[in-house]
Amino acid sequence: MATRNLYLAYKRDTSQLLYWVIRTSNGIIKASKALPDLQDGDTAVNTTGHITVAGLVALCKLIARHISSVPPTILRLFSSVIKARTTVYNVFQQVVAENPDPETEKNNACHKHFIDALTEAFHILGGKNWKGDEFKNSNAADADAFIKVKDDLDRLVLENKFGALDLGRGGSVDDEAGESNDDGDADEKPQPDSSSAPRKRQQAKPGRGKGKRGKKPKKQQRPVTPKEQSLDDVPLESYRIIQDTDGIITDYLMAVYGIIREWLDLRAYLQGIWHECAYDGLNSAVCGTLSNLAVAMIQRTASTIFVDFPGHDNYETVMSTITRGNPEKAQGMFTIGLWRVGPSGESVDKVKETNVDVKEQFMIYTYQDLVDFVEDFQKNRSGKPTKRMSDELRNWDPNFNLQRATNEQRIRWRRSYTINWLYDLVNVFSAIVVQRNTMQGESHILEKVDWSPQGPWARHRRLFGLNEFAGFVTSLAMQKPGTDIRKRILPHHVFQLQCIVDSFMVARGWSISALKGHILADPARKFRPRRDVDLFLDRNNERFGTGFLQGVHILNQLLQRNGLLHHDPHRHQNLYLILESFRDDFRDWLGETKYMYGLKTIPPSRFSHCNPNGLWEYSPFLCGIGLAEALELAYLVGMKVWEELPEPMLLVHLHNMLVKKGYIRNPIGLYATLEELFGPAFFDGKPPTSHFDQALLERIRGRGRLATRRAAEGRREAATSHDVYRMLDVKLNRFFKMKSHLLLYRQSNWNVVAIPDADISLKSPLWMVRLATKVVVDPITGQRRLEDTDLVRRARAAGISDKDMLEMPPFHAVASPWQPPEALGAVLPELYGSLNLPSEFRPAAMPHAGGPRGNPNQQQLDGRNLLDVLKLDLIRDVCGEAPVSSLNYVFTTCLFMMLFGRFEDELKKRRNRLYIRAYETDSEWSLQKPAGLTLMALAGQDEECLRVMTDIFQNPRAGFMNHIYWKDLETTADWARRFLEKVEDDDVGTDACSVM
Structure with missing residues (x-):
């Protein structure tokens, strides 16, 4: 996935450029027998990946003499490196103009020398006549496709080495290829020395004791020949230009400028997100998770950048560098301009320019x-x-x-x-x-x-x-x-x-x-930061069947009743304790704390004069990320309960059979939705249409003794852990292993790149983004195709064709699944800037409505663009179309147990023969009476039993919406429609971008 961070993009492009230059020049030098025109200084093969800027110019001269045409990709890399350097140079030229400083002037002079040398090398390779048009409408040679795969770099090196080079003036391709590899190592492996072959250990002769032995002379050790350094040992990211102290300082200025631009962009984006929360009702858990993801982006960027500058990674050093140690004088040094964007993504004309408030924007x-x-x-x-x-x-x-x-x-x-x-x-x-x-x-x-x-x-x-x-x-x-x-x-x-x-x-x-x-503007009317937290907990039991606290209270009573039914009062003791623990933690530390009631020896809240619970009441951020974690834990608790209790599995199978056999004409909402959301947990493959009892037996049958034992050992170890995430890890479950999107982000440490393909839901926005990384270009045919990965295989198994996947534009299809891509793709960057929050750092590459779409892979999905995509996933998960995190699993379990209790009561009253066998006479079901009744019912052995179950299932019919935490769910179409209406009120056009 490409990066928009200036320094990281510069560092990446520089490494890739040097990779090609050094390896290509090495190939020329190794062909010296065939190239009599080599000049002095051209004969040293580079084995470190390090080079001076003067050395880079020399190597480019060498390459230009022997290669007929430089690949456009390499020219694009050169152009990108020069552009990044020039951008920062211009910024600090303005700094010097506003606040003359000898040290900054010295750094700028060094920077200018570096840019001039890079430009000279670029022109030597043909950059003077290169316009960059090769990439604007090219699918096969788009820049990011080249960047993603190191093999393409190797391919370009080999093409230049054995194709563009004119080696006909002596020697042959085969001679040179057979003589050495790129770094000079011979292709043929050396034969092992016979003296180093392993020898048999001699057995001691019988009859000899442990007599005193003389000292054996020490064997002379053969001198170890140090391994010759090779480029094969140098990773791609280690190719770099060697600089003096001034050059390193200049690089640090680039790094600082890059990270500041990123946090300005993400801060503006998150202000828009919290504006949606307060003014438009966006669930605060979505906002909190997006905030966590943004903070992690800043942290990862800083860690990646400052590894090159140890000891200079703290905020104060960063700020002293960018402001030259004086924030007051830095006012007026930086400007931000609003530019109108043309059809091809280029900046056309400046709409507005203003000075950046340094103390405010730089935090x-x-x-x-x-x-x-x-x-x-x-x-x-x-x-x-x-x-x-x-x-x-x-x-x-x-x-x-x-x-x-x-x-x-x-x-x-x-x-x-x-x-x-x-x-x-x-x-x-x-x-x-x-x-x-x-x-x-x-x-x-x-x-x-x-x-x-x-x-x-x-x-x-x-x-x-x-x-x-x-x-x-x-x-x-x-x-x-x-x-x-x-x-x-x-x-x-x-x-x-x-x-x-x-x-x-x-x-x-x-x-x-x-x-x-x-x-x-006016404060958000009727908004309370605790709005969504209070709906989740429902402390005052205002809505039956939706609050987590109420669900725990009722479920624990049902668990006790179930234990008595099976003559084992401790039957569900473990679940009971887990539920009680989470109920107490949520009650005491989510949305409220014991602090508001006064803790002995702890000073009262600083907000006591207005609200002793001000820590939560005055922090939408804390409420949002607190609710997000609570939803994750509530989901994990729900999966733990469903794993331990049989009723969820039994009732979904019963519902499926009654629908398939026509007893229930229209599927009941709750169970139909659960089949859709958790199909692989309930069924092996698709829901069965016959042999329903066998389908249930196959699903609950063990996976083998070894696997079962290992899972049991894992559960025992987790049970002793104080880490609740380890204790409730869905990997330890047999059936309910699916992870919610909230959980995926936390487990990946808020880095979506680290989420395994196997955990990504098909057809989700994140899946569409990840799918774009599986598209490769066949080097022979030039056609785009899909890699044969788990992600692609799962999609194929679900009936999605390769053609559909290849034609799925990763950004537009994700950002706008509810209407034509061109219509909304143009305004998405402005959605968060509607009303009082204009978009401030919109990527210039975003196509505008009605313009050419270009190559979809060129959309750089990081920063706010990536958060836009993840936002859709979060809305779907928390409060939208795939609401895995919105269902009150604890209360739904109460419903299941009460429903089964009604089965039992009615069948017992009728003295139904299946009930009698499962609950009274057949000893094999003494420990699993509900399972016994269900299996016999699924076998179709008793019409009376099926009629009773059908009536109870439908009286009343359970709806999914009756047991979600919120008052309603929101579709992405609703979200888009609402914000498209607001964009019309914004005075910033949808074909504009802003640049600092």
Whole structure:
């Protein structure tokens, strides 16, 4: 998947360019017998992958003398590298113009020299006459298809080595190919030395004792010949241009500029997401998950970039570099422009340009608030602000009128909110350790406590969704007074705190636009950050059958009743304890905390004067990511319950038989939907149309003793774990193994590239994106085809043809499954900027309505584009068309058990013969009475039994929608229609993009 990060794209393109240049020039040098015109300095074969810029120019001259035509792909790489360098050079030229600085001028001079050398090499290879048109309408040679497969690079090297080279002036292709490989190693493997062959160990002669033996002379060791270094040992990413100190500094400036552009883009995107949550009802779990994914993107980008600059990865160093150590003087150095985009994606003309608010857009305010909080907390580590800070924070008003305030007043109000909220966060998170010290006399050294989610205190639930960030901030705050923690604060930490703050600011009507500055509107009416959390829990039992807490209460009663029916009161003890544990954790730490009722020795909430539960009530972000984790855990608990209890499996099979035999004319909504969502869990293949009892037996039959034993061992080990995700891992289940999308993202550590193909649902947006990576171009025919992978094979087995898959445009089809791609593809980047939040960093490559679509593989699905796709998957999973995470599995299980109880009561009253056999006379069913009754009913042995079951199934008919957590589900078509209407109100055209 391509990257839009400037530095990473530059680094990638440079490595690939050097790979071709070095290996191609090596091929020419090795053919020196046939090439008498080699010049001095051309004869050294490169075995390191490292080269100076002057050396690059020399090698390009060598290649130009012996290759008739350079592949367009290589020219595109050259152009891309030069463009990236030039972009950053121009930015810092403006910085020097606004704020003259000798060091920056020196770096810029070094940068200019580098660009000039690259341009010279580019022109030597024919770049002066290259216009880049080769790639605009080429499917077979598109840039990203080349980049994705290293074999294509090797193919280009070989084509140049044995095709374009004119080797007819002495020697032959066969001679040169047989003599050596690309790096000079012989093709023929050396024969092993006979002296090194293994020898038989001599047996001791009988009759000899352990007499004293003389010392044997030491064998002379044969000197080890060091292995000759080879390019085969150099990975692609290690090909690089060697630079002096000034060059490295210039590269660091590129890296810093690249990551700042990325966080500006993603911050603007997430403001739009939280705007949808507050003003348009988008489920906060979707917003929270997208926020986690964005934070992880920033973290991965920083980790990848700063591996080249060890010790310079913290936020303060990044910010000092970009602002030259003076944010005040940096104001006015950076501009952002809005450009109109032409039919082919090029920027046509500038619509608007404005200076970037450096302190706001570079998150300097938020960083300073975090540092000031930590330094203040450290002074006494009591959980209470110092007197000076307390005076600053006192009487913060959540209903402060932002529209009437000055900019300085708004910033002070936001600062008070941020620091107050951080105090509550740390006090809640650290409460368990602090109370152990103050109330139980323990002596935990606060600065040495492991506050991480993997630490010893992680088993005590204190928050949902934000434990890692809370642990990080707590670890900073608990250091000894005066400890400098600035070097530990990384860019993704500041970005995450900024997103937390922004989520509340947006709900209050205050958003930040790079183009428009501070945008103010009325606060979202009737919005409460806890809106969706309260629906999920339903603490007050306002809606029967939907709340998790109510479901646990009823199910545990049914489990106890079931145990008595089987004369075993401890029959479901394990499930009972798991359900109770989750009920207590959700009740005490999701949406509310015990903190609001007052915890002894813990200072009261900083929001006590307005709402003691302000930690949650004033944080849509915390509510969103907390709800997302709760939905994951509720799903895992549901799968655990369904794995342990027979009723879900039995009832779905009974429903299928009654429908297929015509007893039930129209499938019942709940069971039909479960068959669709969890088909592979209930059936081996498609639902059976006959031999229904055998189908159930085959499904529940063991997988073999060894597999069963291993699974049982895994479950026993997981049961002793304090990690709930390991304890409830669906991999340990026999039947219910499917993962929700929420769970997939967490297990991949919020990196969708790491999600295995086998876990991706067919026809989901993520599947469509992943499918695009399976398309390859046949080097002989030039035709596009699909790799034979698990993802492709599963699609074929589901009836999706290769033709359909190849014609499926990865971005457009995903982003717009409900209408023609051209219509919505043009406006998708603007959806999040509708109303008060214009799109600020729209990719210039996005085609506009009615224009040519070009090559779909050129769409760069990362950053906000990738989040757009994942958003559709999340809507479908959480509250949309494939609502795996929206169903209350606990209460649905209650329904199943009550339904089976009605079967039993009615059949018992009628003294039905199948009931008597299963529940009274046949000892083989003594431990599994419901299973016995179901198997005999599926065999069609009793008409009365089937009629009773049919009547009870349909009175009343169970609907899927009756047991979801929310009041309704939302389709992606509804979502698109709503936002298309709003785009019309935006004053930014849909064929515009913005560039910093």
